[in-house]
Amino acid sequence: MPGVGAPPSAWRHPDAVLFDNGPLVTHPGGGAGGADASALQTALGMDSYGFSNSAGGSIRVADDFTVTGGGWLISTITFFGYQTGSSTTSTFTALNLRIWDGRPDLATSSVVWGDTTTNRLAGSAWSNIYRVLDTAMTNTDRPLMALEATVNTFLPAGTYWLDWQAAGTLASGPWVAPVSIVGQTTTGNAWQYTTADGWLALEDGGTATPQGLPFIIEGLADCSNPADVPWLAVSQTTGSNGAGTNTPLAVSFDSTGLAAGTYNARLCVMSNDPDPGPGNGTSLVIVPVEMIVVEDEIIHTVTASVGTPSGTIAPPSQTVADGATATFTLTPDSGFEIDFVGGTCPAGTLAGNLYTTGPITADCEVVANFRPEAGPGPSVLEIPTLGPAGGALLGLLLAGLGLGTLRRRRA
Structure with a gap:
């Protein structure tokens, strides 16, 4: 599988998600250097740090999730993994992914998206979590990386299964750490595939209890309760096309009266087309829309004139942003010198023949004044x-x- 570009320096947990399959952190801030810790609870008899999903070993892991409402437009899925002995710089190079309409081991299940060859890894970075024993909380051998996979597909409501595998530059693993909850030995219903055994339920080696695998799904929620968006307009809301034809639609934005900020919406397009779009498999197509409103820049005009002659000031006027300064060049006529600079602008500084105003907060004027050069005094x-x-x-x-x-x- 091809490699990916340079990873981001740090991973931040998303502020809003469609689905989170379970926690990893058992001890916030309890790891080395104040990092979070995901502890293997040996006190409960558990003994599995993690489970292999090595692409090189043709090993895969799987877990399920449920799409609610009118469907989800999934943009990314974040997985978690480690290679023992790595630093906090990610060593992951690839991840492939499939989405099934049922558990992968069942003959009735089919792949609805993805494959086992395309590298979906958009980037990876340390999650600020170490996988450790509950008896060695500050160990740093297993820093957990967040692996962000690009998906960009729509799924109607229903239950689905993900199966995935990863590759990295170290000999160890890659490994996935299970969902970890203090005091619990059973955390989910994940499965693992090996060429030797096929699909088997994923269980801790010490307690033989089922384990879940953490992942986070991000994207846009459903169109089950559509409503008008006051800042968004579409040139046509209904219509029909003949076979093989299309109709362009104009989408317009109106920021009148809106405060500065980012505004998001979704265009929900329903169709009776038997083939509404590649990968959708549904009559609903969701188009994400974003509008960013910024404050208008405040501009002021600074004019220049000569008060007492003789000389010039240039330029005659200039525009500056609110809070900025303006600089003018004063040139005395022969036999004259600069006397002083006045006007209505905030007082500034005169350095040689260059005058710079103070910060401008309104339209104002700079007035240059000149005087005859002083002759020698009487002897x-x-x-x-x-x-x-x-x-x-x-x-x-x-x-x-x-x-x-x-x-x-x-x-």
Whole structure:
């Protein structure tokens, strides 16, 4: 079976599921490093850590589930397994899966979906659970991995059986840990297939009691109670087609008045077509619909002008998102320099000839002000008192040098 891409770094238990076949964790937070523990209860006489479902050994395991209401559109099924001696990085590479309309060992049962060759493994990651003995709770030899299989098929109401097997890179297993409940030795009705014995009930080796296998089914529930969806419209709700023809339908969305968030619905399509769709086997087809509403971005306009000339400010205006800043370039005319920047925008900073406003929360204006460049200040020269002729001569000399102020003192 072909391999899969890089696994996710961590697995999180789904918030909402269609079906959960039983618990694995017996001691939340009771494992190594505060991880969860799934304890084999040797105190009750049990002795099976897990059961093989090795693809390399042609071994399979099976368990049942019941679809309720008007049927389920199953997107994924998550299984759990381990290879003894692995780290918390998943070593799983493949998983194949079948869905039966009855127990796999019965001649009256048929496969309704899946096969024994297609790799359905979408990804795998450590489940934050260790499989341990109740006498060695912090052992880390058997980290349990969550294996997510892609299904994407519709099943009408009824009881079904899953059978699956897995492959990994280590020599051990793969193994599946059974449903584990503190104080209970009987946890389900799973079966196991081997080439030597065929299908047999799955039992603990120490107590010979039936065991269940954990798995989680995710997807969309039934269409048994359809209702209008106010934000969703379909161009046509009834109609007919001739043999071999089709009619495109337009689906439109209206988010008016809706708060930001994700909105989900299902289009339930009923048909009397004897072949309504590949893999459905039913007159009902469920089409999942999702609409994501986001807040409109608030935009403000910042305009720029010159208060006292002479010079320019650029750009003349710009738009910025709420809470952002705006930057302008101030260029004085020859003989002028920047005086100050004013206006109605939040006060900012001037660095050289670049002015950056404070965070903008409304439309506002930046006003650049310029002033003439400052010349050199007047010079002061103190000289001793001179005679009339000397004073006149000195005055001419000072005028020629451009010295502006004469202060006399007595010699």
